[in-house]
Amino acid sequence: MSVENPRPGVPGDDVAAALLERFDSAVFHDSHGQAVVYLDRDDWRDAATFLRDEQEFTQCVDVTAVDHLVDDTRLVVDGVEPERFEIVANFLSHERVRRIRTITQVPADAPTVASLTEVFPGVNFAEREVQDLFGVVFEGHPDPSRLLMPDDWVGHPLRKDDPPSHVPVTFKEDPGPR
Amino acid sequence: MSDGARDTDATVTRDELHEVEDEFAREVAASEKREDARLLHQTDEADQEMGDRSMTEVVLTGGPWPDDDDTMIVNFGPQHPSTHGVLRVMVELDGERVLRVKPVIGYLHTGMEKTAEQLTYVQGGTNVTRMDYASPLSNELVYALAVERLLDLEVPERATWIRMLMAELNRMASHLLFQATNGLDLGALSMMLYGWREREMVLRFIEKVTGLRMNTNYIRPGGVAADLHDGWEDDALELCDLVETNLPDYEALLVENPIWLERMVGVGVLSTEEALSVNASGPILRSTGFGWDLRKAEPYLAYDEVDFDVVYAQNGDCFDRFRIRLYEIYESIKIVRQCVEKMPGGDYRADDLKVTPPPRARINESMEALIHHFKLFTEGFRVPAGETYVAIESPRGEIGCYIVSDGSGKPARLHIRGPSLNNLQAMEPMLKDTIIADAVAVISSVDPILGEVDR
Amino acid sequence: MPLDSIPHNFLTGRLEDLVRWARRHSVWPATFGLACCAIEMMAAGGAHYDIARYGMEVFRPSPRQADLMVVAGRLSQKMAPVLRQVYDQMVEPKWVISMGVCASTGGMFNNYALVQGVDQIVPVDVYVPGCPPHPETFLQGILTVHEQIRTGELLRRREERGGGAGIHIEETHVPA
Numbered sequence: 152m153s154v155e156n157p158r159p160g161v162p163g164d165d166v167a168a169a170l171l172e173r174f175d176s177a178v179f180h181d182s183h184g185q186a187v188v189y190l191d192r193d194d195w196r197d198a199a200t201f202l203r204d205e206q207e208f209t210q211c212v213d214v215t216a217v218d219h220l221v222d223d224t225r226l227v228v229d230g231v232e233p234e235r236f237e238i239v240a241n242f243l244s245h246e247r248v249r250r251i252r253t254i255t256q257v258p259a260d261a262p263t264v265a266s267l268t269e270v271f272p273g274v275n276f277a278e279r280e281v282q283d284l285f286g287v288v289f290e291g292h293p294d295p296s297r298l299l300m301p302d303d304w305v306g307h308p309l310r311k312d313d314p315p316s317h318v319p320v321t322f323k324e325d326p327g328p329r
Numbered sequence: 330m331s332d333g334a335r336d337t338d339a340t341v342t343r344d345e346l347h348e349v350e351d352e353f354a355r356e357v358a359a360s361e362k363r364e365d366a367r368l369l370h371q372t373d374e375a376d377q378e379m380g381d382r383s384m385t386e387v388v389l390t391g392g393p394w395p396d397d398d399d400t401m402i403v404n405f406g407p408q409h410p411s412t413h414g415v416l417r418v419m420v421e422l423d424g425e426r427v428l429r430v431k432p433v434i435g436y437l438h439t440g441m442e443k444t445a446e447q448l449t450y451v452q453g454g455t456n457v458t459r460m461d462y463a464s465p466l467s468n469e470l471v472y473a474l475a476v477e478r479l480l481d482l483e484v485p486e487r488a489t490w491i492r493m494l495m496a497e498l499n500r501m502a503s504h505l506l507f508q509a510t511n512g513l514d515l516g517a518l519s520m521m522l523y524g525w526r527e528r529e530m531v532l533r534f535i536e537k538v539t540g541l542r543m544n545t546n547y548i549r550p551g552g553v554a555a556d557l558h559d560g561w562e563d564d565a566l567e568l569c570d571l572v573e574t575n576l577p578d579y580e581a582l583l584v585e586n587p588i589w590l591e592r593m594v595g596v597g598v599l600s601t602e603e604a605l606s607v608n609a610s611g612p613i614l615r616s617t618g619f620g621w622d623l624r625k626a627e628p629y630l631a632y633d634e635v636d637f638d639v640v641y642a643q644n645g646d647c648f649d650r651f652r653i654r655l656y657e658i659y660e661s662i663k664i665v666r667q668c669v670e671k672m673p674g675g676d677y678r679a680d681d682l683k684v685t686p687p688p689r690a691r692i693n694e695s696m697e698a699l700i701h702h703f704k705l706f707t708e709g710f711r712v713p714a715g716e717t718y719v720a721i722e723s724p725r726g727e728i729g730c731y732i733v734s735d736g737s738g739k740p741a742r743l744h745i746r747g748p749s750l751n752n753l754q755a756m757e758p759m760l761k762d763t764i765i766a767d768a769v770a771v772i773s774s775v776d777p778i779l780g781e782v783d784r
Numbered sequence: 785m786p787l788d789s790i791p792h793n794f795l796t797g798r799l800e801d802l803v804r805w806a807r808r809h810s811v812w813p814a815t816f817g818l819a820c821c822a823i824e825m826m827a828a829g830g831a832h833y834d835i836a837r838y839g840m841e842v843f844r845p846s847p848r849q850a851d852l853m854v855v856a857g858r859l860s861q862k863m864a865p866v867l868r869q870v871y872d873q874m875v876e877p878k879w880v881i882s883m884g885v886c887a888s889t890g891g892m893f894n895n896y897a898l899v900q901g902v903d904q905i906v907p908v909d910v911y912v913p914g915c916p917p918h919p920e921t922f923l924q925g926i927l928t929v930h931e932q933i934r935t936g937e938l939l940r941r942r943e944e945r946g947g948g949a950g951i952h953i954e955e956t957h958v959p960a
Contacts, residue, residue: 182715182716182717183478183479183481183715183717184478185717185718187716209605210605210608211608212608212610212720212727212729212746212751213718213729213731213744213746215731215744215746217716217733217741217742218742219741223735224714224735224736224737225714225733225735225741226714226715226716226733226734226735239716239718239731241718241729241731241746245605245619245621245626248626248627250718250720252718271606271608272606272607273605273606273607273608273609273751273754274608275754276750276751276753276754277608277746277750277751280750284442297435298434298435299434299435299438299783299784299862300435300438300861300862300897301435301861301862304861308440308443308895308896308897309442309443313896314896315440315443315444315446315447315894315895315896407863407866408815408816408866408870409845414817414818414819414822414857415818415863435860435862436860436862436863436866437818437819437857437858437860437863438860438861438862438897439819439858439860439893439895439897439898440893440895440896440897440898441893443895443896443897444892444893444895455892456892459819459820459915462819462820462823462916463823506823509826509830510826521826521829521830522830522831524830525826525827525829525830525831525832526830526831526832528827528830529827529830529831529832532827542824542827542916542918543820543823543824543916544820544915544916779819780819780820783860
């Protein structure tokens, strides 16, 4: 299944190889036997369209994000310029029974990425969740409102600089025997 | 005056009124012999009234009737008995017809993915198990599989089979819960009692094995928490027999029940294309004629060594979704029986002192074992930097676990791809252009567990 | 009419005892199932544990018809206003059971999303521990509520929490 590729990290996965062929920015990574392709932010939606139209991928099962603010020991793949946020999309092809994961880097000062809702409408909730909890804006999303937190909530709780607990633990006095 | 004229126009000219009256008179004349004295009397009176007035325009009072573009928005929940917890649904209605549906979620947002970043990998199981509380063992299983993939850890064969046994028992419990709540939602109240009766049997077995009825934290990275108890084979087989004997009651009560069929057949129809486009999975996808089951498609554990069928149906309506869950219980029973038959011997957790605790007896005599035990439950174990996504088939569909590790003892990010969250998106195509009375049937047939929708 | 001229036997007692007896035996819970504990609450309503033994199987969907609110599960910040509203809609006298550790203290989730104990929102009468509590634990909680109703005072609890219609009767001196 291996395909000739001039760049390092020759994928044994033909879908990943096709992505590398098509997009110059793509970098392949074998993550514990799973095919992962790191993409440039500009290719984000095009890659999804490519997977849907030319590789028979039927669902983008999940979109999520990772905040790498504090971990210095994070996994860095050769050829990828690490940024604070990573957006992760998992694709599934029911026809070919295949999965592939694409990851793109999103900087903290301009946290935007193209929305995949035009290509895979099912990522609607997943992208809203990421936008709600991480503050990464998906451009072109049909309903960019908060999904989980109240509408008047300030901040994005899953960011690493957002404190985990807003409520200090209070110990009340023992009411004594009743 | 016909109802049609009242429905649409707020103001009716006198000529139009006369037209309506003429038409009515013609209709009366047409039904020759049938003299409806009451109606004729009314017409006469109306004629009199109109005749006395000299206005050219008659204004009907009682507020303006809605125009065609006037719609109503009805709010369901979040505190509503048929929303399975705290789901809130906004429904836009034109009369009785549903135009748009918008689920509003987040009323059970627990911040579990944030909490997971403060818990070690050993403690993580207690967190994820509380997400989909109707099938906690699926959550633990997907989490454990993801952590093991990051560790490149092999678990013993017996652990794999115990996991499969428990996952299938949990699938039975979850589908029985669905039978109970689905009946409850649609007014078949006795189903609630029947569903719970069988579910209690399953939960009693789970309690005997794990110590808890729900939120068990039984499947842990490296294996399972404890071995099966003595005589578990008899318990499991007895359980299977009992449930199998009682399930035909469900079919007799519901599958052949004309009222039930009226409420379910042809309601909330979904096509395969729609289901795929809204990321539906599990019974909802299978009800559209698409036999996709991760246990068959991407076999994990030992599902390729057991014999079972993927249940799917063709119509994609509420009845099919109900039937699929009912017949999947039979398939789970089949798998449980094969687990009893083929359960291998050996250890129930990996023999890796860094990941799994040493046997209790060794702690008393070995200093090293004591240190390992102490380190494991205070600091946990370290996982090499990396990331992975593992998906399995939960009773509700594809549950996925995405873990990012930075090499420390706690995950840098833990994300659960909830099947219910994605299945909720299927409500819009299901409910579109149906009537509001079907909304409860459709919400119930999605079988959302809000704990995992909101996490 | 002298009492001994009545041709029946009868007992005398305080009205308060009668009212408490009646209240205790007709506690209708409001369904406020939130999370895992709601499943166990429903299990308590099933045939095996049978909450109907205490005359409590009538879970009312409408708070107006309920006397007891069972907060079953974790309460998020987004849900808290709803909980308070439902509680306010219930008529006096009313009782609250906080079921499970999440409802009681926030449980293992001390984070941004959860209210750390529903007693910050509504007054709680009984806390039922467990994660989730076993249905039998839940039944014990219900019996505790019954005991509180049986021994409690009728009017004081209402004034303590600012309930009632807010009518205050003041004794004023009326000159003769």
